[in-house]
Structure formats: structure tokens, C-alpha cells
Amino acid sequence: MRGVAFLSCLVLLGGCSAARQVGNGFGDAATQPLVDLNVRRDQIPTVLLQAQANPYDRRNLSQCTTIGAEVARLDEALGPDRDEPARPDNPTLSERAQDAIAEAMLDAIRDATTDFIPYRSWVRQLTGAQARSKAVQDAIEAGRLRRAFLKGLGMRANCSPPASPAWFRPTGRSQR
Numbered sequence: 001m002r003g004v005a006f007l008s009c010l011v012l013l014g015g016c017s018a019a020r021q022v023g024n025g026f027g028d029a030a031t032q033p034l035v036d037l038n039v040r041r042d043q044i045p046t047v048l049l050q051a052q053a054n055p056y057d058r059r060n061l062s063q064c065t066t067i068g069a070e071v072a073r074l075d076e077a078l079g080p081d082r083d084e085p086a087r088p089d090n091p092t093l094s095e096r097a098q099d100a101i102a103e104a105m106l107d108a109i110r111d112a113t114t115d116f117i118p119y120r121s122w123v124r125q126l127t128g129a130q131a132r133s134k135a136v137q138d139a140i141e142a143g144r145l146r147r148a149f150l151k152g153l154g155m156r157a158n159c160s161p162p163a164s165p166a167w168f169r170p171t172g173r174s175q176r
Contacts, residue, residue, distance in 0.1 A: 045077040048139040051146035064159035067150050071162045074147040083165045
């Protein structure tokens with residue numbers, strides 16, 4: 001509990017950004033036991049379930065615009081791909097430090113709320129929470145695989161980003 005108090009002081013000293021992040025993530029961190037008991041479940045986005053069902057589906061992907069739209073749907077569910085350039089509002093060292101402080105505070109809250117569950121790993125197994133967590137991770141992996149496949153299709157079709165990797169430059173005329 002001392003760690004939580006110490007991190008609380010750091011958040012206050014860290015600034016408004018860190019305090020806002022802790023405030024935004026507090027609900028999820030405090031309700032972590034509900035996830036462990038499989039009472040609260042994260043919903044898997046439809047686009048990831050579709051990717052999981054068939055990551056190499058080529059139906060309706062004959063144009064760059066449709067490939068790009070599918071990549072955009074996956075980006076929305078997964079966040080930006082590794083090949084995306086850094087955002088113009090790249091965080092400063094101070095902002096990254098505030099982010100780290102806020103994340104440490106949320107981890108401390110999450111740990112404090114789950115410490116009272118004896119044999120937590122067994123509880124997660126018995127309630128199905130561990131299996132659900134694995135299903136979510138499998139869907140994320142399938143979504144990343146599908147996005148990479150789509151960008152490869154986009155390169156082959158000479159499409160410009162986002163239907164291909166950010167670094168790719170089409171030669172001649174791109175297919176629309």
C-alpha cells in the first residue's frame with residue numbers, strides 16, 4: 001500500500017497529464033477482479049473475429065480502396081501498425097515519463113485490487129477468464145496477420161498506403 005501512496009505523490013508531481021491518465025484508467029484497474037472472475041469480459045471487435053475466421057480471405061479485395069478500407073478497420077481495432085511513421089506530436093521525454101508514472105500507478109492499483117484473490121491463477125482458470133484472455137490475444141494476433149497480408153496484397157497490386165506499408169511507393173499508376 002505504501003507503493004500506491006508513493007506513486008500517487010509522483011502522479012501529482014508529474015502533472016495534469018499523468019493525473020488525467022490515472023483518472024481515465026482507474027475504473028479498469030479497480031475492476032480487474034471482475035475480469036479475473038470472468039464477470040466483466042472485453043468484447044472482441046468484429047473485424048478481428050472475421051480475421052480469426054479467415055485471415056487470408058481475398059473476397060472483394062480487387063481494388064486499392066477496398067484493401068485500404070479493410071486496413072483502416074484493422075488499424076481502428078489494433079492501433080497503428082509498426083510501419084507507420086511517428087506522429088507529428090511525438091511525445092517529449094517529460095510526457096513519456098508522465099505516461100510511465102501513470103502506467104505504474106495503474107499497475108499498482110490493479111495489483112492492490114487483485115491481491116485479495118487467493119490462488120488468482122487457479123481462479124482465472126476455473127472461471128474461464130484465462131481462456132477468454134487467450135481468445136482475445138488470438139484475435140489480436142489474427143488481426144495483425146490479416147493486416148500484414150492485406151498490405152502485401154496492396155504492394156502486389158501497386159497500391160499506395162494505407163493499402164500497402166507506409167514506406168512503399170507505387171511505381172507508375174496505382175490501381176484504384
